[in-house]
Amino acid sequence: MGGERLRSASVPEGEGGLQYHVRVKPGDVSRYVFVPGDPERVKKIASTWDEAWFVAQHREYLTYTGRYKGVLVSATSTGIGAPSTAIAVEELARVGADTFIRVGTTGALRRDIKVGDLIITNAAVRLEGTSKQYTIPEYPAVADLNVTLALIEAAEELGVRYHVGLTASTDSFYVGQERPGYRGYLPPFNRGLVDYLKSIGVLNFEMEAAALFTIAQIYGLRAGSVCAAIANRETEEFIVDAGVMDAIRVANEAVKILSEWDEILGEKGKKYVSPSLLRDWRRR
Numbered sequence: 001m002g003g004e005r006l007r008s009a010s011v012p013e014g015e016g017g018l019q020y021h022v023r024v025k026p027g028d029v030s031r032y033v034f035v036p037g038d039p040e041r042v043k044k045i046a047s048t049w050d051e052a053w054f055v056a057q058h059r060e061y062l063t064y065t066g067r068y069k070g071v072l073v074s075a076t077s078t079g080i081g082a083p084s085t086a087i088a089v090e091e092l093a094r095v096g097a098d099t100f101i102r103v104g105t106t107g108a109l110r111r112d113i114k115v116g117d118l119i120i121t122n123a124a125v126r127l128e129g130t131s132k133q134y135t136i137p138e139y140p141a142v143a144d145l146n147v148t149l150a151l152i153e154a155a156e157e158l159g160v161r162y163h164v165g166l167t168a169s170t171d172s173f174y175v176g177q178e179r180p181g182y183r184g185y186l187p188p189f190n191r192g193l194v195d196y197l198k199s200i201g202v203l204n205f206e207m208e209a210a211a212l213f214t215i216a217q218i219y220g221l222r223a224g225s226v227c228a229a230i231a232n233r234e235t236e237e238f239i240v241d242a243g244v245m246d247a248i249r250v251a252n253e254a255v256k257i258l259s260e261w262d263e264i265l266g267e268k269g270k271k272y273v274s275p276s277l278l279r280d281w282r283r284r
């Protein structure tokens with residue numbers, strides 16, 4: 001019988017706190033972690049930093065750490081969907097991450113959201129199943145205020161097109177987002193879903209934000225999300241990777257901004273960004 005022996009079946013950690021799935025240990029990652037779904041996007045993100053080094057790769061989880069404009073940052077891919085995202089958050093939090101920024105792709109529901117635009121999610125409709133294993137259905141999947149403001153500030157500074165609002169996170173890319181399944185299958189309860197969500201103010205579909213926000217809120221961690229709209233369900237346009245580099249630029253800049261805000265908040269013993277704090281920040 002071979003193989004590494006972990007601490008226990010209920011605490012599956014290796015030597016020095018090495019996490020079972022993500023294969024990171026304390027000291028390997030920054031407090032600020034970008035969490036795209038795609039491992040290839042981790043490499044793309046890391047290539048935009050001033051320096052970057054490989055940390056670990058196991059299954060869908062690829063991790064790099066580096067520096068962006070002097071700020072220590074990390075990126076870990078979550079794989080597609082809520083279950084693997086929950087594992088990433090659980091394990092990254094155990095090794096010291098406390099701020100998560102999803103850098104994803106998404107399908108826009110509204111005609112005025114162009115393919116290539118960015119969507120910053122302030123709260124998510126929990127159409128996935130993972131968050132329901134953490135809490136009651138009524139619990140809100142809400143993004144952290146400071147992280148969301150930093151994403152908006154970064155998008156403004158960079159002059160990119162962006163929208164802020166509600167996202168629906170599903171467990172299914174096809175029938176769960178009202179796309180025909182194999183041989184045109186579509187269950188009756190998903191017919192009209194796009195129109196219904198649009199009618200109640202939802203901007204877009206993706207698959208990770210709701211679980212990320214719910215878990216982060218429960219644990220007192222911070223999470224936000226910026227996604228590139230690669231598809232539009234009204235116009236039927238779909239352009240692979242449209243806007244992804246803008247999402248990466250915004251996420252990087254947001255962390256730089258957030259780290260400065262965190263410093264000021266720490267000095268003042270405050271928790272939330274406010275207009276007066278922003279005035280002090282601008283004067284620095």
Ligand code: URA
Nearest residue numbers: 105106107206207231
């Ligand atoms: N990701 C999704 O979940 N849906 C889309 O339409 C595009 C990206």
